[in-house]
Amino acid sequence: MKKIILLLILGLLIGGCGRKKAEIKEEIVVWHWMTDRQETFAELGNKYEKITGVKTKFCLYAPSDAYSQKIKAAAQTDTLPDIYGILGEKEVFALFVKAGYVLDLTDEMNANVGQWRNRFFPRALAVNEFEPGNRFEIKSGIYGVPLDVTNIQMVYNKKLFQKAGLNPEQPPRSWWEFINVAKKLKKAGIDGFVSGWGEIWMIESLTLDWAMNLMGEEKVFATFRGDVPYTDPEWIKVFSLFKTMEDAGLLYDGIVIMVNKTAERLFATEKAAMAFNGSWCVNVYKEMNPELDYGVFPPPFISDENSMRIWGGAGSSFMVNKKSAKTKQAVEFLKWLTAAPQQTYLSEKTLNLPANQKSLEAIPSILAEFANDMDIVTHPNIWPVTEFPLVRETMNKGIQSIVIGEKTPRQLAKEIQEVKIREEKKRQDAEAR
């Protein structure tokens, strides 16, 4: 008898280690990383349940790095939820699509003369779209639903501008106006500029804004393709801008390791006059300092020959898991979530720019300032070509080195080009194998 009990216990123990086949619940499970939206999502989910009887469950996994790991691990074990977001670059998005974890939404978007599709800002949708003949060899179509849009620009503190003798209603537009502002701020003993340059993608964003303004998008893409070297004088000029900013005393001492949260705190508490930040900052600043009086302006122009481009597009998007048993319900829920009333509610509650164009009327004026520049946004995810990750890392880390006076712009250009050649050779070797 004892032996039977022992075997039963062992059997239970071993059985407990195995994966129980998941029961299909009448509930749409959504995974996301947006800490500021969890409560509002839950409220909207409850509202949807009252209308349709379909339950939703929003699971928050933060910070975003942890979330990225979570969905990758879930993809490896085929345990992704019905709806989820994909963070990162288009390559990552493409990998999920290729692995069969993302539902093609093109037909749904185009149904009824594009009723669903036409709700959104075209740029927001572009981030979720794969063009015909895309470099990832993915069937062209729309694979994600944008929830909100975003762009990254300069913000400035009007009170500190006034204190430095500057016109608070006239932010700098050109590069030299920008440097003059820097000098005046320095003279007034005000720290000029903060940004999360410790998170290197923020350096990359500003660098490529200026590169596209100075040499045009095509030349930047030609560099990525390997047709133009980084030692080109125009690239050196772009890198030199950071040295000029440092020499003008504009950059906050320690900016090179600063995370964006710190930069947001410094700007919100009026310790710095300008910041380079995304439209999500409106919500952050409101929480940190509701009295903060600030304005928005695009990165200052370097050249009049090409238009300024700023990083932006879909802020966050949701994808439907193609392997889910509830794809139809998930699509219906996303249609409802992106309709104007829900988008307006989400925007009012979380102060993010809505992806639905019709919801723009209800947003605060500072958000509208961000929204005004949606037509000049661009993003690596919609570019026809991308750069090697290591080359990008070398560039971003190298700009940190320029700011701390360790490298000259010319040295950095040479170093990036060397890495570029090495990576290109590696790619060719890999293809030959």
Added chain:
Amino acid sequence: MRKPAKKISRKYKLKALLTNYLFILPALTLFVVLSIYPFLSMVRLSFFSWSGIGIAKKFVGLWNYKDIIFSNPIWWKSLGQAGYITLLALTVQNGLALILALACDRDIKGGKFYRVVFYLPPVLSGIVVGLIWTWIFDKHGLLNHFMSLVGFSEIIRPWLARPESALTAVAIVHMWKGFGWGFVIMLAGLQSIPRPLYEAARVDGANLWHTFRKITFPLMIPVFVVVLILTILGTMQIYDIIVATTGGGPGYHTEVPITRIISNILNNQRFGYACSQGIFFGLILLFFSLIQIKISRKFKPHF
């Protein structure tokens, strides 16, 4: 009559053996599933080029290892930097831990209070500790405020953002957080040394230094080995403090092997390559641990 008895005995032994194995089966299963299988998978993946998502993997043999060894200077720099922090931890951190353990081993006033206080930093989250020290090392931080008060205004700087001071500043944060472990282990070791040995030495006229050299130090060697191995393994794998303080910057000045591995997984989608880095790094740690054990055996006291 003897043969059946032997048979029974063998059968009994076999049964007992199987029963024993049956008892360890749940633990063994967990160990195999959670440790051995992932490790072997990692070894296998290190020979592939794989993004970490999807099923498409390309076998590349030893190419990842070749690239790590011969074409990745940043990897070697990160190893060197982790080595520098480890060297400081081995000497300064453990030296401090030993001094404090020796002090607390004596019946000093408030000994129990100090034991709790010294053990506090290791139980705090590395991210929290990193953020607190970021404020201390900031341009307008506590350290610079203190420096200006005592007349050292000329050396004021954002300590974590300058190439000449960033790595040492990170090492200081790590040592502050880590010395408590060494302290607790060494204190336990000191308290296990039989007191009559000290009393006999005192009767023989030995002073403090002699007592330490001839009794404490030799008897503490096994404890030192444990502390040193834990220090090397723990410090070489430093990650959370780097993320919370510098993110590996400025430039590559505070990059360490784990930040490089994570970067390859998260930013570069090179999962196979990151596995190779992990295996390579593990072998280095194993090598140093074996050397250390060998050296400690040589110096082990024989009574």
